[in-house]
Amino acid sequence: MSLFLEISFSAMANGLHNWLAGSISNATLVSVTEMAIAGVSLLLFLVPLCFFLGYMERKVAAFMQIRLGPNRVGPKGTLQIVADTVKLLFKEGLTPNASDKFLFNLAPIIVVVTSMLAMAPIAFAKNFQIWDINIGVLYVSAISSLAVIGILMAGWSSYNKYSLLGAMRSGAQIVSYELSVGLSLISIVILTGSLRMSDIVASQADGWWIIKGHIPVIISFVIFLIASTAEINRAPFDLAEAEQELTAGFHTEYSGMKFAMFLLAEYINLFIVSAIAATLFLGGWMPFHLGNWSFFNNVMDYIPGSLWFMGKTFLIIFIIMQFRWTFPRLRVDQLLTLEWKYLLPISMVNVIIVTMMAIFGWHL
Amino acid sequence: MGSAALILLIIVGIAFAGGGILVSKAIAKTSKNKAKGEPYECGVPTTGTSWIQFNVGYYLFALIFLIFDVELVFMYPWAVVVKSIGVVALVEIIIFMFILFMGLLYAWKKGALKWM
Amino acid sequence: MELYDILFWVLSAIAVSCALGVILSRNPVNSVLFLILTFFAISGHYVLMNAQFLAIVNIIVYAGAIMVLFLFVIMLMNLNADVEPQKGQLVQLAGVISGGILFLVVLASIKTAKAEIMDKTSTDIGLISNLGKVLFKEYVLPFEISSVLFLSAMIGAIVIGKKEEVKTSATAKMEHVSE
Numbered sequence: 001m002s003l004f005l006e007i008s009f010s011a012m013a014n015g016l017h018n019w020l021a022g023s024i025s026n027a028t029l030v031s032v033t034e035m036a037i038a039g040v041s042l043l044l045f046l047v048p049l050c051f052f053l054g055y056m057e058r059k060v061a062a063f064m065q066i067r068l069g070p071n072r073v074g075p076k077g078t079l080q081i082v083a084d085t086v087k088l089l090f091k092e093g094l095t096p097n098a099s100d101k102f103l104f105n106l107a108p109i110i111v112v113v114t115s116m117l118a119m120a121p122i123a124f125a126k127n128f129q130i131w132d133i134n135i136g137v138l139y140v141s142a143i144s145s146l147a148v149i150g151i152l153m154a155g156w157s158s159y160n161k162y163s164l165l166g167a168m169r170s171g172a173q174i175v176s177y178e179l180s181v182g183l184s185l186i187s188i189v190i191l192t193g194s195l196r197m198s199d200i201v202a203s204q205a206d207g208w209w210i211i212k213g214h215i216p217v218i219i220s221f222v223i224f225l226i227a228s229t230a231e232i233n234r235a236p237f238d239l240a241e242a243e244q245e246l247t248a249g250f251h252t253e254y255s256g257m258k259f260a261m262f263l264l265a266e267y268i269n270l271f272i273v274s275a276i277a278a279t280l281f282l283g284g285w286m287p288f289h290l291g292n293w294s295f296f297n298n299v300m301d302y303i304p305g306s307l308w309f310m311g312k313t314f315l316i317i318f319i320i321m322q323f324r325w326t327f328p329r330l331r332v333d334q335l336l337t338l339e340w341k342y343l344l345p346i347s348m349v350n351v352i353i354v355t356m357m358a359i360f361g362w363h364l
Numbered sequence: 365m366g367s368a369a370l371i372l373l374i375i376v377g378i379a380f381a382g383g384g385i386l387v388s389k390a391i392a393k394t395s396k397n398k399a400k401g402e403p404y405e406c407g408v409p410t411t412g413t414s415w416i417q418f419n420v421g422y423y424l425f426a427l428i429f430l431i432f433d434v435e436l437v438f439m440y441p442w443a444v445v446v447k448s449i450g451v452v453a454l455v456e457i458i459i460f461m462f463i464l465f466m467g468l469l470y471a472w473k474k475g476a477l478k479w480m
Numbered sequence: 481m482e483l484y485d486i487l488f489w490v491l492s493a494i495a496v497s498c499a500l501g502v503i504l505s506r507n508p509v510n511s512v513l514f515l516i517l518t519f520f521a522i523s524g525h526y527v528l529m530n531a532q533f534l535a536i537v538n539i540i541v542y543a544g545a546i547m548v549l550f551l552f553v554i555m556l557m558n559l560n561a562d563v564e565p566q567k568g569q570l571v572q573l574a575g576v577i578s579g580g581i582l583f584l585v586v587l588a589s590i591k592t593a594k595a596e597i598m599d600k601t602s603t604d605i606g607l608i609s610n611l612g613k614v615l616f617k618e619y620v621l622p623f624e625i626s627s628v629l630f631l632s633a634m635i636g637a638i639v640i641g642k643k644e645e646v647k648t649s650a651t652a653k654m655e656h657v658s659e
Contacts, residue, residue, distance in 0.1 A: 031368070035368065035372045038369075038372060039372050039375065039376040039379075042373075042376055043376060043380055088388070089384075089387065089388050089391065089392070090388070090391060090392050090393070091388070091392055092392045092393065092394045092395070093385065093388060093389060093392065094400055094401075095401075096401055096402070096403055096404075097401030097402070098401075098403065105385070108381060108385070109377070109378055109381040109382055109385075112377050112380065112381040113373075113374055113377035113378060113381065116373045116374075116376060116377040116380075117370065117373050117374065117377070119373065120369050120370065120373060130369045130372075130373070131369035131370070135440075137440075138440050156415070158403075159403060159415065160403040160404060160405065160410075161403075161405065161410070162404075162405065164415065168418055168422055171422070171426075172422050172425050172426070175425070175426060175429045175433075176425060176429060178429070178433070179429065179432050179433065179436065182433075182436040182439075183436070183439075186436070186439050186440065186443045189440065189443040189444060190443045190446055190447070193443075193444055193445070193446075193447045193448070194444065195440065195444060247404065247405075252404055253403070253404055256388050256392060257384050257385045257387075257388035257389075258385055260384070261381050261384065261385070332479055333478070333479035336425065336477065336479050337477070337478075337479075340428075340468070340471075340472075340477045341472065341477060344432070344468065345465070345468065348461055348465060351439075351457075351461075352454075352457070352458060352461065355446055355453075355454050355457065356454065358446065358447050359446070359447065359450055359451060359454055
């Protein structure tokens with residue numbers, strides 16, 4: 001396999017390690033320097049990613065509504081988000097007088113940190129992930145369940161009725177849809193027998209689960225998409241920040257950079273959810289392989305794994321962005337009905353079917 | 365990188381978010397105005413406390429969620445070993461999920477899954 | 481194992497100081513948030529003992545689910561206000577005495593307990609596949625019985641939270657009056 005990009009990634013990491021070990025004698029200092037480099041490169045990846053997602057969201061919205069979208073700042077409007085960020089940077093960050101000031105200022109940081117923590121087990125390419133934890137899938141669902149705490153903190157500390165209402169709604173919504181997300185993750189875990197992200201990707205070397213797993217896996221993929229869209233509070237499940245009824249929901253009182261942090265966390269979460277879906281159902285960085293067509297498989301191998309991963313992730317991001325302009329926002333009762341009366345029973349039955357498939361070897 | 369990655373991510377997150385907010389605080393223009401500290405409720409002066417009492421429905425959903433969440437936690441180790449144990453594990457989980465499904469049906473019948 | 485010891489002490493300090501924060505902060509919402517931090521520190525201890533599954537479950541169930549429930553309860557009962565109802569002197573005295581007795585019992589049990597020093601790094605008891613094998617081969621019956629426990633908990637919650645009959649009769653009366 002000539003997956004040159006991964007090789008260059010691992011080579012870069014190894015070369016860096018060797019170079020540092022050669023020039024600095026203290027082992028602790030070496031690892032600290034490596035950590036610092038990893039942290040900076042993570043930021044250098046995340047910030048442009050969020051800029052791009054913001055741009056992409058506007059362009060997709062414009063595309064779906066037959067508009068032009070941003071097209072003035074920079075070539076084809078690409079610098080619009082940069083301009084917006086600079087604008088937000090120069091805005092005054094207000095803190096309401098009656099608010100719980102400490103929690104009010106802490107909440108945006110908590111939200112960003114939780115979404116960053118969820119980045120750890122994502123496999124960008126072969127041997128290229130921050131932490132290949134042996135319970136990767138479970139880790140992601142644990143961290144995503146923490147996002148609700150930051151939102152509840154923000155909503156409560158603002159001392160604003162809209163904020164509190166939005167936060168409570170979002171709390172009920174996130175915890176409800178977490179169950180369906182968990183059950184659809186479990187259906188893939190059953191098929192692979194491991195929670196480790198690299199094992200899950202490796203199990204799809206001879207075909208992605210969405211193809212190998214027949215209809216039950218497709219069902220759990222669809223459930224995962226719906227439920228995780230709800231979990232990251234995106235339209236049509238954006239009741240927590242429904243503009244028309246709650247002004248802006250839990251971040252009504254936030255302005256300037258603190259507001260930007262919520263926006264940033266939302267985009268990071270969007271990326272993470274899509275990356276998880278791409279890894280579990282669409283094979284992560286694994287190229288598209290078909291049975292024993294060796295020529296076709298070889299051609300596919302020439303496309304680097306990180307490109308495959310990014311392509312799949314952005315495909316899913318594109319789908320989730322289209323949801324926003326396709327479906328009207330749900331009411332609270334519709335939202336809870338959808339989860340508790342449709343998605344949860346369906347995914348419970350689906351897990352049983354997938355288990356039978358795994359035990360009796362009905363999958364490809 | 366191992367579990368040190370967690371510390372790294374926490375530090376990066378705090379540094380990035382906190383740094384952004386602090387930089388903005390340093391360079392942004394500020395002005396004093398009494399109305400700025402008021403709750404933003406579309407211009408109308410707010411009445412009563414904003415930390416209001418909530419509907420019992422939220423609590424009910426959180427409780428039902430908690431039970432299903434613990435069920436999910438049980439299912440992760442099961443999902444890892446189900447292939448190696450085989451049909452026995454399938455039967456075990458069918459019984460387990462059936463009993464919980466009864467609970468869901470009960471909640472459904474009692475109208476606990478209906479909003480308000 | 482120098483780093484291990486540093487991490488152990490840092491996590492312990494966080495856990496203890498946040499636990500103190502839970503009981504010392506006057507605002508119930510702040511208490512809940514301190515409790516979340518305490519759970520985090522304890523999860524850190526689990527990770528140090530190579531029991532990642534336990535650590536994550538601690539976060540999912542306690543820091544995630546139960547804390548959301550606590551926050552909802554606080555909002556439901558409207559305990560937000562800083563004003564705490566003043567308890568009578570007798571009640572305070574009783575609290576001090578019973579708390580002191582509990583402390584004494586805990587102290588006595590800790591004093592006699594034999595501390596087992598575990599090998600910090602080589603243990604793999606906490607790994608999820610071992611746990612799954614033990615749970616679903618040797619402890620099948622307790623596992624199934626736990627589902628009945630969940631069922632009863634759910635029914636209890638619904639019975640307490642949802643007073644269907646009372647509500648319907650009240651609304652029926654209302655409708656009757658309006659007619």
